[in-house]
Amino acid sequence: MGSFEEILVKKHLKRTKARVMILKVLEKSLPLTAGEVYEAVRGKDMRLSLSTVYINCEALAENGLLLRSTMLADGLIRYEYAHGTPSHHAVCLSCHRIFPVDVGLQSDYAEVLDEEYGFEAAEPRVEIYGYCRDCRATGKDRAFKEKLRSANA
Template sequence: MDEFIDNKMIFKKYKIKNTEQRNIVLDILKREKKPLTAEEIFMKARKKDKNINLSTIYRTINIFVSKGIAIKLNIERENKSMFQLNMIDHQHYIRCISCNKKISIDICPIIGYEYFLEENTDFHIIGHNLELYGYCSKCKDKKQ
């Protein structure tokens, strides 16, 4: 999703009521290049609207995910969810489980397999998540 697309157009396209809080959350997701937790979105939103509350953030994110505006990434090891704008050029990451350093993977390794699965199953795939984790070079050296 292009960050320059007007929020009004997005809300109209997905038949979502246009509110100040939803605009704030959408603007945050548009600006960020990495996934954020709901709490991180909340902290950024508080800079724009001191009265916004965490439950509003969760409701807004859930609406965005249900409509396909945002995607939810489940971080199994940390038992938390992260969110990012649903972009055609989405990103995957390698994450160090020791220091939490994240490195972006430039090419999606799943996209070809996704097309293969669609052709060979009766399933319409609308997205995917990929999380690779291990130890970065600094943390790996500390373990040895």
């Protein structure tokens, strides 16, 4: 893969310092909100604003360089670098940590979705929700489950 500058040129996007910094931050990270990306790049360029980071994340997502998702109930959009291979995540419902996981879909999942449901799959991403080892060990999962039961009662 070429440099981020070359990638931006191939996508007919301006090669700005902000876009290159955003891509560098997200290339090796888990999905981040625009605010989290802003915090990561702010030290490198104090002139950048949160709105600049958000606008650039959106532009990069629109052009296929970033993936956009809303994994958690907080409704915040998270961005991750589009590596070209499906990225799957486990999301802790208690502490909200996101873990990369290596799980596979059955090889013919796209055909099954199309034949059985008339659904054409675009990009395969799996998000598995549950409780991480740390939350289970400290009992935070039980506290969270009890809170959910109370809210639904």
